[in-house]
Amino acid sequence: MSTSVVRARWIGFQTIILREFGRILRIWGQTIVPSAVTAALYFVIFGTLIGRRIGQMDGVDYMQYIAPGLIMMAVITNAYANVSSSFFGAKFQRFLEEISVSPMPDWLVVLGYVGGGVLRGLLVGLAVTIISLVFTHLPVHHVLVILAAVLLTAVVFSLAGFINGVFAKNFDQVNWIPTFILTPLTYFGGVFYSINLLPPWAQSLSHANPVLHMVNAFRYGFLGRSDVNVVLAFAIMLGAAVILFGVALTLMRRGTGLRD
Amino acid sequence: MQALEVRNLVKQYRNGVQALKGIDLNVAQGDFFALLGPNGAGKSTLIGICTSLVNKTSGSLKVFGHDLDTELEAAKACIGVVPQELNLNQFETCETIVVNQAGFYGIPRRLAHERAEKYLNQLSLWDKRHKMARTLSGGMKRRLMIARALMHEPRLLILDEPTAGVDIEIRRSMWDFLRELNEGGTTIILTTHYLEEAETLCRNIAIIDRGRIAEADRMDRLLLKLHTESFVLSVRSPLAAAPSIAGYEVRWVDAHTLEVEISKTQTLNEVFSQLTASGIEVVSMRNKVNRLEEIFMRLVDKSGSAA
Numbered sequence: 001m002s003t004s005v006v007r008a009r010w011i012g013f014q015t016i017i018l019r020e021f022g023r024i025l026r027i028w029g030q031t032i033v034p035s036a037v038t039a040a041l042y043f044v045i046f047g048t049l050i051g052r053r054i055g056q057m058d059g060v061d062y063m064q065y066i067a068p069g070l071i072m073m074a075v076i077t078n079a080y081a082n083v084s085s086s087f088f089g090a091k092f093q094r095f096l097e098e099i100s101v102s103p104m105p106d107w108l109v110v111l112g113y114v115g116g117g118v119l120r121g122l123l124v125g126l127a128v129t130i131i132s133l134v135f136t137h138l139p140v141h142h143v144l145v146i147l148a149a150v151l152l153t154a155v156v157f158s159l160a161g162f163i164n165g166v167f168a169k170n171f172d173q174v175n176w177i178p179t180f181i182l183t184p185l186t187y188f189g190g191v192f193y194s195i196n197l198l199p200p201w202a203q204s205l206s207h208a209n210p211v212l213h214m215v216n217a218f219r220y221g222f223l224g225r226s227d228v229n230v231v232l233a234f235a236i237m238l239g240a241a242v243i244l245f246g247v248a249l250t251l252m253r254r255g256t257g258l259r260d
Numbered sequence: 261m262q263a264l265e266v267r268n269l270v271k272q273y274r275n276g277v278q279a280l281k282g283i284d285l286n287v288a289q290g291d292f293f294a295l296l297g298p299n300g301a302g303k304s305t306l307i308g309i310c311t312s313l314v315n316k317t318s319g320s321l322k323v324f325g326h327d328l329d330t331e332l333e334a335a336k337a338c339i340g341v342v343p344q345e346l347n348l349n350q351f352e353t354c355e356t357i358v359v360n361q362a363g364f365y366g367i368p369r370r371l372a373h374e375r376a377e378k379y380l381n382q383l384s385l386w387d388k389r390h391k392m393a394r395t396l397s398g399g400m401k402r403r404l405m406i407a408r409a410l411m412h413e414p415r416l417l418i419l420d421e422p423t424a425g426v427d428i429e430i431r432r433s434m435w436d437f438l439r440e441l442n443e444g445g446t447t448i449i450l451t452t453h454y455l456e457e458a459e460t461l462c463r464n465i466a467i468i469d470r471g472r473i474a475e476a477d478r479m480d481r482l483l484l485k486l487h488t489e490s491f492v493l494s495v496r497s498p499l500a501a502a503p504s505i506a507g508y509e510v511r512w513v514d515a516h517t518l519e520v521e522i523s524k525t526q527t528l529n530e531v532f533s534q535l536t537a538s539g540i541e542v543v544s545m546r547n548k549v550n551r552l553e554e555i556f557m558r559l560v561d562k563s564g565s566a567a
Contacts, residue, residue, distance in 0.1 A: 022352075
């Protein structure tokens with residue numbers, strides 16, 4: 001690949017990212033604020049009010065225990081929602097054609113939208129982290145684990161959101177997956193509790209939930225505690241990212257939901 | 261070199277509709293080419309395949325020698341498209357839309373801003389550069405789509421009904437702009453329902469009907485194929501019936517209007533001589549229908565009856 005082609009592709013990628021960033025900022029009341037407000041409410045209700053009665057979870061203060069989970073929950077929902085709604089919106093209003101007629105290869109389009117999702121996930125994750133620091137102290141056990149876990153999780157859910165956006169035929173279908181799949185997976189993914197509290201069958205079932213691995217890997221980075229094997233958690237995240245990228249690329253190449 | 265080379269292009273949609281039934285078409289570099297046809301004839305499908313928005317079923321298509329199957333990115337880089345339907349991000353400003361479009365083609369930001377100023381100025385939109393697309397009028401949105409399509413300075417510009425819903429003044433200014441663009445070397449393919457537009461601007465023409473090319477020729481040659489033309493004459497003094505003019509078919513429309521059919525072998529001078537001899541004064545004259553429209557209707561009717 002010549003230097004000029006690499007440069008052109010880099011500019012194309014940057015353009016999608018800048019457009020997504022512009023969209024995130026333009027509708028900040030929908031993209032950034034809601035998760036920050038929700039996280040603050042969780043900290044007040046579950047952390048301050050109920051958390052006092054719970055005491056400790058897995059050997060740490062309850063507020064400290066749920067903080068990484070709440071950050072990760074915000075990252076997951078926002079990375080997913082950004083790509084699914086932005087891609088579907090572009091398809092619905094037909095301005096996705098601006099990209100479709102351009103010489104940008106399909107893989108770069110996928111990466112661009114995923115980049116936008118990761119950006120929003122990280123921005124909201126940072127906002128929730130700042131709010132959590134108002135309520136509790138967050139130690140850093142392993143900074144690289146924190147960064148790798150949050151980045152990979154954002155990538156995985158951005159890719160999932162992209163696939164949702166490709167298949168969606170109306171705005172209801174953009175909301176189905178977050179409501180009926182993503183929210184239950186997150187709530188049962190060890191955000192609020194350690195799976196050690198569950199009966200053995202429920203513990204085994206929980207291990208099939210990828211969000212549990214992501215949340216625990218992230219929590220391990222802060223607190224040095226995890227319900228799962230952290231190496232296995234990273235393997236799951238990497239595997240999911242590779243598989244979902246392959247699916248997204250295949251859909252783009254076929255023109256599924258885009259071209260007849 | 262051919263700007264566009266289409267060979268045996270077939271498109272069958274999943275619902276079974278065969279929109280293109282083996283189209284062959286050549287558009288030469290530098291041409292101003294009209295692609296006409298009634299609604300549902302297959303024009304937009306053909307344009308959709310050219311711009312990779314529609315998957316073809318079979319056949320081949322080359323843009324400046326780049327095969328769509330093997331050199332897709334190079335082919336796409338040569339084309340700029342102005343679609344029939346508005347496809348602007350309604351919440352972005354005019355300048356952002358065109359600068360982003362340049363970005364998708366790998367054009368550096370600084371150059372993109374220079375071109376944005378150039379094309380938005382040429383299309384009288386520079387003073388609207390900070391306005392969101394949704395606040396523009398229909399004509400402005402059409403011009404914005406043209407500016408957007410030009411940002412990577414394509415060698416082939418495809419315009420699918422660019423002047424639909426645009427008032428006459430703006431339409432004429434868009435014609436001037438497109439003429440200049442073509443004179444500057446850009447090959448243009450135009451689809452339009454305004455046949456006067458095609459006749460005024462284009463040098464070559466293809467008429468597509470029911471997924472087949474009904475006619476493809478030079479515009480002047482095609483117009484020569486018209487054997488008869490109808491003229492509408494307005495007369496000064498009221499007439500109770502059509503006057504008799506030897507060798508010509510004259511119809512009485514109303515007291516001040518006559519219609520005369522004239523074949524290629526006849527002349528208008530003879531009509532006027534005979535009318536003058538009968539004491540009838542003609543105050544004005546016009547073609548009954550646009551010449552291209554007449555050919556278009558005949559070809560489309562013929563292809564319809566053959567189907």
